[in-house]
Amino acid sequence: MTRPVAEPYKIKSIEPIRMTTRAERERAIADAGYNTFLLKSEDVYIDLLTDSGTNAMSDRQWAAMMMGDEAYAGASSFYRFEAAVRDVYGFKHVVPTHQGRGAEHLISRILIKPGHVIPGNMYFTTTRAHQEMQGGTFVDVIIDEAHDSTAQHPFKGNVDLDKLRAVIDRVGAENIPYVNVAVTVNLAGGQPVSMQNLRETRALLQKHGIRMWCDATRAVENAFFIKEREAGYAGKPVREILHEMMSYFDGCTMSAKKDCLVNIGGFLAMNDESILQSARELVVLFEGMPTYGGLAGRDMDAIAQGIYEMIDDDYIAHRVHQVRYLGQQLLDAGVPIVEPIGGHAVFLDARRFLPHVDQEQFPAQALAAALYVDSGVRSMERGIISSGRDPQTGENRKPKLELVRLTIPRRVYSDRHMDVVAYSVKHLFENRDRISGLKMVYEPPTLRFFTARFEPLPASAKKQEKELALV
Numbered sequence: 001m002t003r004p005v006a007e008p009y010k011i012k013s014i015e016p017i018r019m020t021t022r023a024e025r026e027r028a029i030a031d032a033g034y035n036t037f038l039l040k041s042e043d044v045y046i047d048l049l050t051d052s053g054t055n056a057m058s059d060r061q062w063a064a065m066m067m068g069d070e071a072y073a074g075a076s077s078f079y080r081f082e083a084a085v086r087d088v089y090g091f092k093h094v095v096p097t098h099q100g101r102g103a104e105h106l107i108s109r110i111l112i113k114p115g116h117v118i119p120g121n122m123y124f125t126t127t128r129a130h131q132e133m134q135g136g137t138f139v140d141v142i143i144d145e146a147h148d149s150t151a152q153h154p155f156k157g158n159v160d161l162d163k164l165r166a167v168i169d170r171v172g173a174e175n176i177p178y179v180n181v182a183v184t185v186n187l188a189g190g191q192p193v194s195m196q197n198l199r200e201t202r203a204l205l206q207k208h209g210i211r212m213w214c215d216a217t218r219a220v221e222n223a224f225f226i227k228e229r230e231a232g233y234a235g236k237p238v239r240e241i242l243h244e245m246m247s248y249f250d251g252c253t254m255s256a257k258k259d260c261l262v263n264i265g266g267f268l269a270m271n272d273e274s275i276l277q278s279a280r281e282l283v284v285l286f287e288g289m290p291t292y293g294g295l296a297g298r299d300m301d302a303i304a305q306g307i308y309e310m311i312d313d314d315y316i317a318h319r320v321h322q323v324r325y326l327g328q329q330l331l332d333a334g335v336p337i338v339e340p341i342g343g344h345a346v347f348l349d350a351r352r353f354l355p356h357v358d359q360e361q362f363p364a365q366a367l368a369a370a371l372y373v374d375s376g377v378r379s380m381e382r383g384i385i386s387s388g389r390d391p392q393t394g395e396n397r398k399p400k401l402e403l404v405r406l407t408i409p410r411r412v413y414s415d416r417h418m419d420v421v422a423y424s425v426k427h428l429f430e431n432r433d434r435i436s437g438l439k440m441v442y443e444p445p446t447l448r449f450f451t452a453r454f455e456p457l458p459a460s461a462k463k464q465e466k467e468l469a470l471v
């Protein structure tokens with residue numbers, strides 16, 4: 001018998017949630033164009049759309065918010081925020097932004113010129129969109145295992161050094177403003193990067209005089225995996241591991257809406273003074289004064305406090321274990337998910353879940369809609385729709401991974417909620433033949449997954465027979 005690990009906090013304030021009827025959910029998903037992003041949250045029972053900005057703040061964070069200094073310039077909240085970033089992440093300078101993509105916008109604008117190439121360990125939607133907006137091209141240099149949902153590798157987020165070397169040889173170091181390394185890798189399934197890989201990537205880039213930038217959005221989860229899986233780190237506090245990870249980078253973009261346990265905020269941090277100066281010049285134009293960057297003083301105070309709570313070893317251990325608790329139930333039932341189970345989410349492998357639905361009929365989107373109808377659980381497509389179209393050819397990009405993400409907000413749901421989710425997914429898996437594909441009826445020009453609309457395709461004859469059999 002293993003001793004259970006419970007939530008390392010107790011509940012002081014609750015937010016009621018309501019279970020709807022199946023008929024209500026069928027109507028709601030049709031009104032939402034079969035896109036879970038377009039559902040109203042009051043129609044959702046358990047919201048696993050994202051772990052972004054959905055965190056529950058602690059009593060100490062709420063108290064810190066009352067200390068917010070709302071001065072337009074030079075607010076003390078900024079200096080507390082800056083001190084926390086310096087202390088925990090170790091970068092010399094920080095510019096706040098309203099969220100992660102605000103920081104991505106700044107760094108892309110500062111460093112990318114048309115024709116540049118930006119290698120990275122798998123794309124992220126907003127990151128790549130900002131790179132492309134500046135005329136850059138993203139090139140994927142993640143290890144092959146990351147694209148295979150069944151491959152067992154402790155650090156599936158690792159950079160493939162041979163691929164990176166090949167890109168440098170092909171385009172020349174002068175055309176690579178920086179390499180963007182995400183820790184963990186969201187779209188690979190929340191997979192971590194090893195410390196050794198960071199060290200080796202750093203050494204290679206240093207040789208070529210190329211900057212190494214970090215997407216630190218879920219870096220604490222990555223630090224926890226290093227502690228669990230990499231030799232030499234077992235006894236170390238997550239805080240020290242995070243600090244070492246960051247020491248290999250020239251700077252980072254950050255969505256504080258994840259690791260930092262807040263509902264809004266982000267930052268760009270760096271050591272280089274000239275990048276700081278450019279960032280300060282641009283942030284005034286796009287976000288706000290360099291001492292608030294689109295945030296209220298109280299938001300910066302909540303982040304400063306959250307930064308210390310996120311590196312609590314008990315907190316992060318429970319966080320990752322809760323994700324695993326859900327994932328393991330699905331694995332035990334034979335449901336195809338991305339393995340190993342990642343840090344922030346369980347990803348259903350829609351290709352293997354719905355082998356009868358062609359990728360052009362959006363199996364992950366169809367599965368996310370079906371899950372909502374079954375139990376009011378909201379999830380997110382991370383497949384062909386999120387991947388978008390190639391800007392050159394206009395063709396759909398067809399990623400190998402066609403996934404539904406069940407993303408666990410931090411400190412929000414109990415393990416019992418995870419049981420409800422697991423039950424519903426298993427129920428759908430047993431009845432998977434009844435789920436048919438979708439066709440897209442509205443497609444926006446960028447980041448289409450947020451607002452695209454769909455209609456269900458008529459069920460195939462074979463499926464209808466099955467359906468009759470099930471009734």
Ligand code: F0G
Pocket residue numbers: 049050051052099100101102124126127182186215217254255256257265266
């Ligand atoms: N980088 C990663 C790895 C992310 O997961 C996100 C956001 C961003 C950057 C952008 O940050 O939303 O604060 O502007 N991911 C959210 C998600 C949206 O649901 O995965 P943002």
